Every structure is written in C-alpha cells, then in structure tokens.
Amino acid sequence: MRVRTYSSTDEQHQFGAFRWDLAFVGDDLDERSRAAITLVNSAAKEAHQAAFTVEQPHRLRVGANLLGPKELAKLIGKARSLVLETTTLGTVEVLQFLRAARDAHLDSVDCLYVEPKDYEKDTFLESSWSRDFSLSDSHRVAGVPPFLPMQAQLTDRNVRLVAMLGYESSRLAGVFEQDPEMVAWRKFAVVGVPGYSPGWEQNALANNVDTLDTHQFHPVRYCSASSVSGAYDLLTQIHAEGHDENPHTTVAPLGTKPHGIAAAMFLVDHSSYQQASLLYDHPIRIKGRSSKVRRWHLYRIDLTRKP
Amino acid sequence: MNKLAAAQAFAKNRSEEGELDLWGEFVVPLYFDKLSLDEIRKPIVFEGGRGCGKTTLLRYLSHATQLSPRRQITKDTLPKQLGLYLRADTRYLRAFQGDALEEGDWQKAFEHDLCLIIVGELLSTLKALTLPNRIAEFNEVQHVRLTSFTDFIGDAPVEPPALLAHVKRMRNQLAMWLNNPEDEAKPRFLPLKQVITALIDDIRAQAPQLSSTVFFVFLDEYENLLPYQMRIINTYLKHSGDPLVFHVATKRNGMATRETLSEERIQQSHDFNVFDVEAHLEPDFQLFAAELFCFRLRKKGFNVGPDAISTELLCSPSDLAQRRENEDYKRSTVEAARRILPVRRGVEAARSVLTQGGLRNKLKQQLDEVLGRAEDSLRADLFLRDDVPIESICTGALLHQGKDPKMVLSELEKAALGQMSKFKTADWSHTYFQGCLYYLYLPQQKPCILYAGFDSFISISKENARHFLELCHLAMLNVELTAEGDIMPVEPELQAAAARAASAVFMKETQGSGQYGNRLFHVANTLGQIFRLSHARPSQSEAERTHFSVSSGELSEEASTILSECIKWSVLFEVKETKVKDTKLSYADFVLNPIFAPHFGISYNKGRKLDIKADDATRLLVGSRDEMNMLVKGYQKTWKLDEGEQLSLFDQGKA
Numbered sequence: 001m002r003v004r005t006y007s008s009t010d011e012q013h014q015f016g017a018f019r020w021d022l023a024f025v026g027d028d029l030d031e032r033s034r035a036a037i038t039l040v041n042s043a044a045k046e047a048h049q050a051a052f053t054v055e056q057p058h059r060l061r062v063g064a065n066l067l068g069p070k071e072l073a074k075l076i077g078k079a080r081s082l083v084l085e086t087t088t089l090g091t092v093e094v095l096q097f098l099r100a101a102r103d104a105h106l107d108s109v110d111c112l113y114v115e116p117k118d119y120e121k122d123t124f125l126e127s128s129w130s131r132d133f134s135l136s137d138s139h140r141v142a143g144v145p146p147f148l149p150m151q152a153q154l155t156d157r158n159v160r161l162v163a164m165l166g167y168e169s170s171r172l173a174g175v176f177e178q179d180p181e182m183v184a185w186r187k188f189a190v191v192g193v194p195g196y197s198p199g200w201e202q203n204a205l206a207n208n209v210d211t212l213d214t215h216q217f218h219p220v221r222y223c224s225a226s227s228v229s230g231a232y233d234l235l236t237q238i239h240a241e242g243h244d245e246n247p248h249t250t251v252a253p254l255g256t257k258p259h260g261i262a263a264a265m266f267l268v269d270h271s272s273y274q275q276a277s278l279l280y281d282h283p284i285r286i287k288g289r290s291s292k293v294r295r296w297h298l299y300r301i302d303l304t305r306k307p
Numbered sequence: 308m309n310k311l312a313a314a315q316a317f318a319k320n321r322s323e324e325g326e327l328d329l330w331g332e333f334v335v336p337l338y339f340d341k342l343s344l345d346e347i348r349k350p351i352v353f354e355g356g357r358g359c360g361k362t363t364l365l366r367y368l369s370h371a372t373q374l375s376p377r378r379q380i381t382k383d384t385l386p387k388q389l390g391l392y393l394r395a396d397t398r399y400l401r402a403f404q405g406d407a408l409e410e411g412d413w414q415k416a417f418e419h420d421l422c423l424i425i426v427g428e429l430l431s432t433l434k435a436l437t438l439p440n441r442i443a444e445f446n447e448v449q450h451v452r453l454t455s456f457t458d459f460i461g462d463a464p465v466e467p468p469a470l471l472a473h474v475k476r477m478r479n480q481l482a483m484w485l486n487n488p489e490d491e492a493k494p495r496f497l498p499l500k501q502v503i504t505a506l507i508d509d510i511r512a513q514a515p516q517l518s519s520t521v522f523f524v525f526l527d528e529y530e531n532l533l534p535y536q537m538r539i540i541n542t543y544l545k546h547s548g549d550p551l552v553f554h555v556a557t558k559r560n561g562m563a564t565r566e567t568l569s570e571e572r573i574q575q576s577h578d579f580n581v582f583d584v585e586a587h588l589e590p591d592f593q594l595f596a597a598e599l600f601c602f603r604l605r606k607k608g609f610n611v612g613p614d615a616i617s618t619e620l621l622c623s624p625s626d627l628a629q630r631r632e633n634e635d636y637k638r639s640t641v642e643a644a645r646r647i648l649p650v651r652r653g654v655e656a657a658r659s660v661l662t663q664g665g666l667r668n669k670l671k672q673q674l675d676e677v678l679g680r681a682e683d684s685l686r687a688d689l690f691l692r693d694d695v696p697i698e699s700i701c702t703g704a705l706l707h708q709g710k711d712p713k714m715v716l717s718e719l720e721k722a723a724l725g726q727m728s729k730f731k732t733a734d735w736s737h738t739y740f741q742g743c744l745y746y747l748y749l750p751q752q753k754p755c756i757l758y759a760g761f762d763s764f765i766s767i768s769k770e771n772a773r774h775f776l777e778l779c780h781l782a783m784l785n786v787e788l789t790a791e792g793d794i795m796p797v798e799p800e801l802q803a804a805a806a807r808a809a810s811a812v813f814m815k816e817t818q819g820s821g822q823y824g825n826r827l828f829h830v831a832n833t834l835g836q837i838f839r840l841s842h843a844r845p846s847q848s849e850a851e852r853t854h855f856s857v858s859s860g861e862l863s864e865e866a867s868t869i870l871s872e873c874i875k876w877s878v879l880f881e882v883k884e885t886k887v888k889d890t891k892l893s894y895a896d897f898v899l900n901p902i903f904a905p906h907f908g909i910s911y912n913k914g915r916k917l918d919i920k921a922d923d924a925t926r927l928l929v930g931s932r933d934e935m936n937m938l939v940k941g942y943q944k945t946w947k948l949d950e951g952e953q954l955s956l957f958d959q960g961k962a
Binding site: 141149150170176 | 396402482483486531822
C-alpha cells in the first residue's frame with residue numbers, strides 16, 4: 001500500500017472540496033472530533049457510526065447492526081469512494097474497514113485525521129509523574145480476528161514486537177503485564193518525532209523509558225507523529241530485518257492515530273501466512289481528552305499497490 | 308568475581324524471565340510440605356498477589372522442571388504426579404466469544420483448545436522420559452502407542468512424537484478458523500475429559516513406570532478467563548480425581564464465578580481447597596528471603612551465609628524440616644543477610660539526625676514554631692541533646708501537642724540523668740520516635756533511614772519475593788568488595804535510596820494492573836499523598852497512618868469494583884476485623900501495599916488508621932482527577948486547622 005498525504009491548518013481551504021460516497025465515523029469526544037464529524041457528514045452522501053467491542057471480536061457495529069467481514073465488504077463494495085474519520089474511529093475499526101475495503105476491491109481509502117492543539121494532562125498534587133496524560137481509562141488486551149497469532153507456531157519463530165508509543169505510559173506497561181510471554185521476544189519501539197507540537201515527543205519518551213529499559217528494547221526508531229507513510233515504512237523495514245528467519249511481527253499500536261493507521265495498513269498487507277499479528281489494549285477514550293484543533297490531514301491510501 | 312556480579316545475582320526477579328525448567332534454580336518455599344501433593348486429589352486454588360511466587364511454584368511442579376534433563380530420574384525417583392502447565396492467554400482466549408457462534412459452540416471451541424494444549428503437555432512428558440540417558444529406565448515409554456486418540460481423530464498418528472506434531476497442526480487449524488470463522492472449515496471439536504483420560508489410560512496400560520501416575524493440570528492466571536471459560540474450568544475442578552486433577556492459580560478476588568456448566572456450584576473445602584500463598588509464606592518469610600539472598604550470591608561465587616546453603620539443600624523439598632528447625636542454620640543465614648544489609652535504628656538513627664544539618668534544622672524549626680510564640684520562650688537548642696537523642700527527636704512533636712515546654716525539658720533532663728521519665732512511663736519515645744523520624748525526613752532529598760536494613764526490606768516487601776529481590780538488586784548496585792572479594796556491608800543511606808527507587812518502579816508498575824491499571828495507579832497515588840500529609844503533621848498526634856477503613860455508609864457498586872481490583876492487584880491488602888462498628892459486626896481495614904511507602908516517604912508498618920467516609924472513599928476510588936485532588940486538598944486543609952487549634956489551646960494554657 002502507498003499513502004498520499006494532504007495537510008492543512010484550515011479545513012475549508014484544502015478539505016472543503018472533498019466528496020465521498022460513504023463515510024464511517026466514531027464517537028464525538030472533543031472539539032476536534034466535532035469539527036471532523038461535521039466535515040465528513042457534509043461531504044459524504046452516506047455516513048455511519050461504527051465501533052468495535054471486545055465482546056464481539058468477530059463483528060463490527062455499524063449503525064444499529066453487527067456486521068461480519070463479508071457483510072462489511074458488501075456494504076463497502078457499493079461505494080466508489082470511502083472516507084474513514086480516524087480522529088474518532090479507533091485503530092481496530094480502521095483496521096477492519098481497510099481489510100473490508102481490500103476484500104471489496106476498492107482502489108483507495110481516505111482517512112481524515114485532525115490533530116489536537118493540546119491533550120488533557122494529569123494535574124496531581126506533588127506528582128512525580130507530571131508528564132502523565134489522561135487520555136483513556138480502561139485497558140484490556142484482547143485479540144482481534146483475523147489478526148490473532150497462531151500460538152503453537154510462535155515458539156518456533158523469530159517473533160518480534162513493535163510497540164508504537166504514545167503519551168500514556170500505562171499502556172505499554174499494561175500489555176507486558178497481560179501478555180508476559182513477550183518478555184522473551186525481540187522488542188522494537190517506534191516514537192513519533194517530531195511530535196504534533198515541538199517538545200511533545202519528550203512525553204512519549206519520558207513516560208515509557210522505564211518500561212523500555214526494564215524489557216530491554218532495541219534502540220528506539222523515530223518517525224514523525226503525523227506521518228502514516230513514515231511509520232508504515234518503518235514497520236515494513238523492521239519486519240524485513242531477519243527475513244530469512246521466518247519472522248512474525250506483532251504490532252502494538254499504542255501511539256498516535258497516524259501510526260495506528262500505518263499499523264492497520266501493515267497488518268492488512270502481512271496477515272497472510274501468519275507474518276504479523278495485532279496486540280491491542282482497547283482503551284476506552286475519555287471525553288474531553290483534548291482541546292481545540294491544530295492541523296488537518298487526509299491520508300489517501302492506495303490499496304492497489306502490493307507490499 | 309566482581310561487584311557487578313552481586314547486583315546481577317538479583318537482576319532476574321520475574322517468573323516470565325525464567326525458563327520453564329527451574330531445576331536447581333527454584334528455592335523450595337518453606338511451606339511446601341503443607342501442600343501435601345502426594346496425598347491430596349482435591350483441586351487447589353493457589354491464591355496470591357503478583358510476585359508472590361505462584362507461577363514459579365506451578366512451573367516447579369510441572370514436567371519441564373520435574374523431568375528436567377539436568378535431573379537424574381529413575382523409576383523410584385519419578386514423581387507420583389506429573390504436572391502439565393498452561394497459562395490463560397488473554398489475547399487469544401478473548402477471541403472465543405461473540406455472536407459469530409452460539410455460546411455452546413464457543414464452549415466446545417475453548418475446550419478443544421484446552422484439550423490440545425493438555426495433550427501437547429502430556430506428550431511432552433513422554434518425550435522427557437525418553438531422553439537418551441533415560442531410555443534404559445523407561446524403555447516401555449518409547450514404545451507407547453496412543454491408539455485411543457484415533458477414536459476421536461481417525462487419521463491421527465499413534466506414535467507420541469508424530470502425534471505431538473499433529474496436535475500442533477491442529478492448534479494452528481483452530482487458530483486459522485478462529486481468525487476467519489466465515490471462510491475456514493470449523494475443526495472437529497474434541498471433548499477434553501474423554502480424550503485426556505483415554506490417553507492416560509493408554510499410557511498407564513503400556514508403560515508400567517507410569518501405571519499409577521496422576522496427572523495434575525496447573526492452569527495459571529485463571530482470573531484472565533471469560534466467565535463461561537471459568538464455568539468450564541470450575542466444572543473440571545468439581546470433577547477432578549485420579550488420574551486427572553485440575554488446579555488453578557489466581558490473584559485475590561480472581562474467581563469471579565463459582566458456577567459450573569450444570570446447576571451445581573463449586574464449594575470451597577467440598578470441591579477445592581484454597582492455598583493462600585502469601586499467608587503461608589508469612590511465618591517463615593524472613594528465613595526464606597535470607598536463604599534466597601545467600602543462595603543467589605553464593606551462585607555468583609560469593610561466600611555468604613552458612614556452607615549448608617546449596618542447591619541440594621534449598622532446591623529439594625526433602626530438607627524442609629532441617630531448614631525450618633535447625634536454629635544455628637536459621638540464625639547464621641539471617642545474620643549473613645543482616646550483615647550485608649545493616650539497619651540504622653534507635654539511638655544510632657537518632658544520633659545521625661542530630662548530626663546532619665538539614666535534619667537538625669528541621670527539628671529546630673519544628674521546636675521554634677512552638678517556642679517562638681511563648682513570651683518567656685526557651686531556646687530550641689536546649690531540646691537537642693546528644694546524650695538523649697531519641698528523646699530529643701520526640702520533643703518537637705510533644706511541644707506541638709500542647710505540652711508545656713518546661714515540663715518536657717524537665718522530663719528530658721530526667722532521661723539524661725538515667726531517671727524514670729515520661730519518655731518511658733508515658734511511652735513518649737515508643738509512640739512518637741518513628742513518626743518523628745519520617746516527619747523530619749519528609750521535606751529532605753534523602754529518604755528516611757528506616758527503609759534501610761534486611762529486616763526493613765522484609766517488611767517493605769511483605770511476603771513478595773519479587774519485591775524483595777528488586778530491593779536487593781538496587782541496593783547491591785552500591786556494593787563494595789574487600790581485597791579478598793568479600794561483600795562489604797552496604798551503607799544504610801544507599802540502601803534507603805535503593806528502597807525509594809524500587810518503590811517508584813513498583814508504583815509506576817501499578818499502571819499495568821489489568822483493565823483498570825490507570826485508575827489503580829491514581830488511587831495509590833492519591834492515598835499515598837493523603838498518608839504523606841498525615842505524616843507531615845508536626846504534632847504526630849496520629850502517627851504513621853498507612854491504612855483506612857470506610858465509615859458512614861456504603862460504597863457505590865462501581866467503587867466496590869475498583870476496591871476489589873485494588874486487592875486483586877495488591878495495591879491494597881484487606882484485613883478483616885470482627886467487632887461491631889457502624890452497626891456492622893465485621894468490617895475491613897485496607898492497608899496500602901508497603902512497597903509504595905518509600906516513594907511517599909511514609910511508614911511501612913500498619914500504624915494508625917484513617918476513617919474515610921463512604922462518599923469520600925467513592926471519590927478516592929472512582930472520582931475524576933479533580934475530585935481526587937480536592938480530596939487531598941481537603942485533608943490538607945483539615946489537618947492544618949487541627950494543628951492550628953492545638954497550638955491555640957496551648958497558647959490559652961500559657962495565658
């Protein structure tokens with residue numbers, strides 16, 4: 001897959017002209033969500049709300065219906081152009097829509113994403129964790145078909161974890177606690193540098209440094225926090241390292257949404273022959289987690305290109 | 308041998324970091340014979356917080372260790388029961404749900420997966436018995452043919468090695484189907500109990516060495532299962548017995564349901580016994596920790612502790628009595644640990660406070676806050692006497708409680724002269740000394756000296772081997788060696804700093820505590836700050852507060868869930884009390900895990916209690932960040948007022 005990126009600080013200037021047959025949006029959680037949903041609703045002929053829940057791992061809720069992979073592909077196959085509003089959709093929803101779009105033989109999928117001006121910070125009295133952020137509450141590691149690993153194979157393969165890191169240190173610590181087998185794997189981390197705003201990358205590094213150190217990660221790799229293509233290239237590169245050793249790459253997209261989109265593209269590309277699997281903690285995002293709007297991005301993903 | 312090796316001895320302290328084969332590595336806990344594994348055929352629910360050693364115990368009891376290639380095994384030394392270890396894998400098992408299938412089909416799919424894992428484990432035990440150096444003893448095992456498996460899967464091979472590969476393929480097919488249930492053919496689901504017992508029958512009939520072997524299934528991390536999966540395991544617990552017994556390990560409050568697949572529920576004592584790992588560790592934890600300490604250092608080549616400390620003694624369950632009952636052995640082992648990790652308590656600790664500028668100034672300031680208000684004020688220096696350091700340190704708090712400075716000074720003089728004083732008769736020293744030490748250290752950069760010492764490490768780690776090992780790991784980074792290569796005692800200041808660093812690591816780690824990890828971290832942080840504020844009260848009227856109870860009402864359901872999670876993840880320990888309070892016959896105290904104490908600068912002992920009203924406790928457990936901050940600020944305000952009131956009382960007394 002390849003990505004073309006359109007970015008602007010003013011949605012009307014660049015983005016007002018886009019039109020789509022079909023759109024999927026998630027929950028309205030903050031100012032930027034509202035702005036993004038408003039734009040998509042006015043530019044798409046048909047828009048549906050969608051959500052993945054761990055209790056229904058084989059389905060995706062679209063509007064009032066729970067759709068399996070075939071039904072999803074059928075719904076998407078009717079449209080000629082599709083936009084995913086990824087500010088509000090979660091990484092798993094993006095992943096399932098991309099997979100369905102590929103199954104429905106769509107040429108491309110657009111992903112809209114709006115950066116926040118600021119994130120909600122934890123302000124604790126005398127807290128030594130002053131960089132901590134309150135972006136989500138509940139975290140449960142749970143598999144997402146068809147991106148589950150074959151457990152019986154993992155012991156014989158060169159398994160590596162690629163953790164894409166964000167601001168919430170609890171998430172990386174949590175996946176290690178809930179999936180301790182990873183301790184024995186080779187571990188890579190990807191951090192968004194530069195961040196959306198100068199200095200933000202420090203948060204991702206500072207908040208995760210203890211876990212990276214404890215679990216002996218390889219040197220951290222960097223790519224811009226808003227770059228889908230950069231993150232996708234990094235994933236592909238890491239996966240290609242040691243290609244002779246029958247590698248299996250487990251991706252944990254715990255960082256920015258553009259990195260989550262890249263992880264989704266990588267997984268759809270590499271899910272055959274058990275080359276890759278997803279490790280995800282399904283955060284429940286907090287309302288009012290960010291304030292105002294910074295930059296708008298539209299990522300046009302070309303599904304016709306093979307990896 | 309270098310000093311780095313001393314720290315490396317403690318670097319590995321998580322069970323996941325180790326191999327499945329723990330032979331020669333696992334120090335058999337002193338409670339081990341209480342498990343009575345040779346006799347019991349009733350399932351055990353191993354319960355305890357993370358880090359207490361459940362996983363290592365289960366791995367020790369499983370075939371990878373029992374039949375370790377490093378071990379000499381004969382027909383006579385073959386364990387009577389062989390363990391099959393499996394861990395509930397969250398990522399994978401949570402995909403076995405949803406309306407893609409009826410719940411009955413998910414049950415069958417889950418049982419099928421479980422069955423394949425157990426068959427794999429069973430076949431691995433046979434493989435371990437047919438290693439080249441064991442063939443002579445276990446010749447029949449290599450000729451076992453598992454024909455009964457073909458009753459379920461017609462084309463399956465009957466030779467164990469080929470069947471092992473076949474079962475692996477079946478697991479892959481199951482994963483493929485689980486990934487694409489719409490496209491892939493549904494595998495034929497195997498009935499667990501029938502398959503496993505049929506295979507055991509085959510083995511018992513053909514290999515006389517295994518004719519009476521009982522197989523124990525150890526399912527680790529039971530709490531990760533979905534409710535229907537727990538019901539299936541509960542059913543197997545209920546129907547356990549020769550030749551297949553199920554045991555599970557879980558965190559506290561991890562058994563979310565007692566239901567089975569039928570109408571029956573499983574009952575403690577009747578269907579299973581609970582083995583509380585921490586409670587069993589507690590009586591001998593000091594010795595066990597000292598043994599771990601010496602053993603790990605001896606393995607790195609250091610001559611620490613009695614020569615009896617060896618793999619032969621500690622890694623074998625047969626010498627438990629000798630370890631528990633030989634007083635010389637016990638004393639010399641504990642003393643060896645104490646020598647390297649010395650304490651600084653009592654007079655010594657008090658003296659070092661009086662000689663260190665920052666701490667002495669803080670005490671002087673504490674005294675001046677009171678003395679400065681009186682007209683005929685005494686000088687603070689009069690209360691700082693090197694000949695009675697413990698008593699001197701308590702005077703600041705006594706004055707803040709409104710006691711007459713002249714009277715306190717006169718009692719101090721009596722103590723200095725060796726006469727009976729209220730420091731003894733009214734228990735002033737005993738009641739206030741430790742609290743005053745924490746108080747004086749709170750605003751300092753350096754951590755309180757009371758965190759140093761082997762015995763302090765024991766209290767801070769509270770039956771948690773992992774916490775103890777991490778405390779040792781960080782403390783030993785500062786170790787120095789003599790010219791002969793012996794380990795020198797680690798300075799108490801450096802130990803205290805190590806304790807604070809380890810405490811911060813584990814505090815941060817609470818964020819990874821399951822579904823509500825972030826919330827649990829915030830609860831611990833808020834509570835730690837409240838207790839810290841309590842320790843910062845100059846009067847020390849409620850010294851060393853480290854636990855709370857809920858009064859005046861009930862917690863909301865949501866708050867009760869978080870409280871239960873706090874206990875499950877050992878953020879809090881529940882201590883049940885049986886006495887009448889708020890018209891209830893029994894109630895519970897909740898103690899903050901002492902591993903967090905050095906981070907907050909508070910006491911690691913169960914000191915005084917804080918009664919928190921149910922509304923405030925709900926805010927503490929499920930409130931927004933702002934509400935939690937408000938709660939902390941509320942205590943700050945109230946306690947400042949309290950201190951002010953007491954001072955004004957004293958002023959009145961003077962008038």
